[in-house]
Amino acid sequence: MNNEFPGPRSVPSDARRSSQATSDTRRPRATGVAGAYIFFAALYFVQSVGDPTSGLIAQPVRSLLRSWGESPAALGALMALLAVPWTIKPIFGLGSPVAADLLARYLPDARDPQIEVFAPGSYPFGFYDPAIGWEQPLEATLTHEYTHLVMDRSFIPLGQVSGWMREGLAEYVAGIRHQDTLREIVRSGRIIPIIDTAAPALQKQDLQHFDTLDADPEQTYALAYALVAYITERHGGVDGFWKFAQAYDQRADLDLALQQAFGITYAQFDTDWRAWLKTTYA
Ligand SMILES: [Zn+2]
Numbered sequence: 001m002n003n004e005f006p007g008p009r010s011v012p013s014d015a016r017r018s019s020q021a022t023s024d025t026r027r028p029r030a031t032g033v034a035g036a037y038i039f040f041a042a043l044y045f046v047q048s049v050g051d052p053t054s055g056l057i058a059q060p061v062r063s064l065l066r067s068w069g070e071s072p073a074a075l076g077a078l079m080a081l082l083a084v085p086w087t088i089k090p091i092f093g094l095g096s097p098v099a100a101d102l103l104a105r106y107l108p109d110a111r112d113p114q115i116e117v118f119a120p121g122s123y124p125f126g127f128y129d130p131a132i133g134w135e136q137p138l139e140a141t142l143t144h145e146y147t148h149l150v151m152d153r154s155f156i157p158l159g160q161v162s163g164w165m166r167e168g169l170a171e172y173v174a175g176i177r178h179q180d181t182l183r184e185i186v187r188s189g190r191i192i193p194i195i196d197t198a199a200p201a202l203q204k205q206d207l208q209h210f211d212t213l214d215a216d217p218e219q220t221y222a223l224a225y226a227l228v229a230y231i232t233e234r235h236g237g238v239d240g241f242w243k244f245a246q247a248y249d250q251r252a253d254l255d256l257a258l259q260q261a262f263g264i265t266y267a268q269f270d271t272d273w274r275a276w277l278k279t280t281y282a
Contacts, residue, residue, distance in 0.1 A: 106145040143174040160252045163210025168224030178222035186281040
């Protein structure tokens with residue numbers, strides 16, 4: 001982490017790579033005290049008047065994600081406010097129990113998944129850029145974590161979802177497009193392969209081994225986003241991605257899942273994705 005402020009949509013991704021076993025975190029840098037009280041007042045109000053879980057999560061996930069496609073960030077944030085099993089930890093001035101710049105994190109649990117929200121700007125350290133504020137990073141973070149929760153709940157018990165599918169979908173729904181990073185990756189020709197065919201089984205450095213990948217998380221999350229964006233653009237929108245995720249859950253094999261969902265082999269998919277990357281981020 002350095003002292004540079006991110007642009008409006010380039011919120012840093014989850015800093016932890018092998019986080020899924022215990023929790024999932026995103027760490028935007030911009031936080032501020034102003035507005036935190038208003039946010040929590042609003043949140044408590046929503047909690048007190050809203051019926052927190054009935055109906056919303058019970059909706060078919062497919063139509064839920066389709067509706068997100070209309071206005072992903074706005075709807076996602078609204079859904080998050082209304083439907084998430086919340087734990088709110090406003091620890092003003094005492095310091096975060098987890099990390100200095102943590103806004104929220106997802107705690108996966110088959111029976112009791114939760115999203116933990118930390119009060120923005122409630123810590124004496126961290127950075128605040130008035131041009132960015134804390135609303136947008138918080139909205140992106142909540143949408144990202146909430147997507148994890150919905151995805152986990154749609155595969156019970158937890159499915160065979162690969163790390164890039166999980167994080168890529170969350171970034172896609174949150175509207176974090178990683179444009180600068182993807183341009184840099186394409187320009188430098190350093191595209192991390194989806195499947196590393198060269199290395200031995202336990203040393204593979206590829207997106208299929210997302211959680212153990214030894215690479216800059218900003219780059220791995222950007223590529224995960226790009227894979228999901230590519231699938232939605234060329235293979236039937238978010239419905240197409242969902243069809244593929246379900247096929248992968250059943251087949252536990254990328255090549256078989258791509259054939260089942262889209263009628264193409266992994267080799268063809270990989271070639272097409274790389275070509276799309278080069279035209280999209282040239
Ligand atoms: Zn995540």
